[in-house]
Amino acid sequence: MTEMNDKLLDAAEAAVRLRGYHAVSFRELADDLGIKSASVHYYYRQKEDLGLALVARYQAHFFKRLDERAAGLSRFEEALAAFIAVYREALVGSDRICLCGMLGAESSGLPPPLAAAVAAFFEANIDWLDKRMPEIWPSATRRGLADSIVASLQGAMMLAASLKDHARFDTIAEELQARFGTL
């Protein structure tokens, strides 16, 4: 919406992806933006509302970039490469793990609606892959492979962030592409 709202979401997303939901405060975000914490509450009455907005925007951006990259691609190998590229972009572009990777780990400690939104993000990821997978396998197999791909990439982000080494993500991504790309 407004410019300040965008800046607020940017600051909140950066902070949550770096340190987690519970480690981020309204005061800290306000300081980042040069406003007061009461003004942050003007945009989002509760922290939970901010979290939900964050996930909604993240998901929208994620699939927008994904569909841009994957437009016109028909082979699964290419779709997977696009999927991996969007994940990689998220990690390398900001030196942070996926928003939903962070929130997914914290899931049990989040307000239930927020945990549900995060779970929906993952299901949407899996659906996206599933739909582009060759139909030579039964549906359950396809979904299982999609689960594996999402888990690998989320785990790879976490590992690369913890070890402070993006190259680890790339190694895992290449292995993933080699394994599933030729299906």
Place this chain on the structure above:
Amino acid sequence: MTEMNDKLLDAAEAAVRLRGYHAVSFRELADDLGIKSASVHYYYRQKEDLGLALVARYQAHFFKRLDERAAGLSRFEEALAAFIAVYREALVGSDRICLCGMLGAESSGLPPPLAAAVAAFFEANIDWLDKRMPEIWPSATRRGLADSIVASLQGAMMLAASLKDHARFDTIAEELQARFGTL
């Protein structure tokens, strides 16, 4: 050491694995144990000290169970199965993700010594797999495959916890075993 110390570590591990480091407080742990928060500080002066003790104990238990399961096994396929089983046990036994998976996600928001201990846990995981891998590949390839395995399992735990469905972990684990077990 003492009985109370064990109970304290048990409560702290359960809480951190469920909701994350920053969402756990001394008072909450004290309430769980029926003591006062000042008594928790008697055992661990700072929260960081508690976190370090938690990781040290977790890592020791993890490798103890791993070595028990893998004792006498020589083929990589079997070692991998043991590795997966210990991960699965951690998830299913407590309905929680790996302590270091949680702390790894939060890594950038943790006291540096704690983040370093978590990173060391992952490196030890990778080393364990690496050493048991057939030497037909160059060292770099082996380490890359070990990275992939750890990332998959950590991601699978997070995904299963977020989606509240342990079967998703099993699906991914089976795919992993099929992928690397026959190497």
Place this chain on the structure above:
DNA sequence: GCGCGTCTATCTACCGGAAGATAGAGTAAA
């Protein structure tokens, strides 16, 4: 065996600060 000091484990009481959240006034543009 007795008294002395020490150690262990817990308590009460408190500190300064930060958290999420609210009420209501001010301000500036449309």
Place this chain on the structure above:
DNA sequence: TTTACTCTATCTTCCGGTAGATAGACGCGC
């Protein structure tokens, strides 16, 4: 004059952490 936005000021609750007291168990020299 209304709307959009930001402020000051404040509340309650919780945080990590500290100080200092206490009660009981242990060991040691006399």
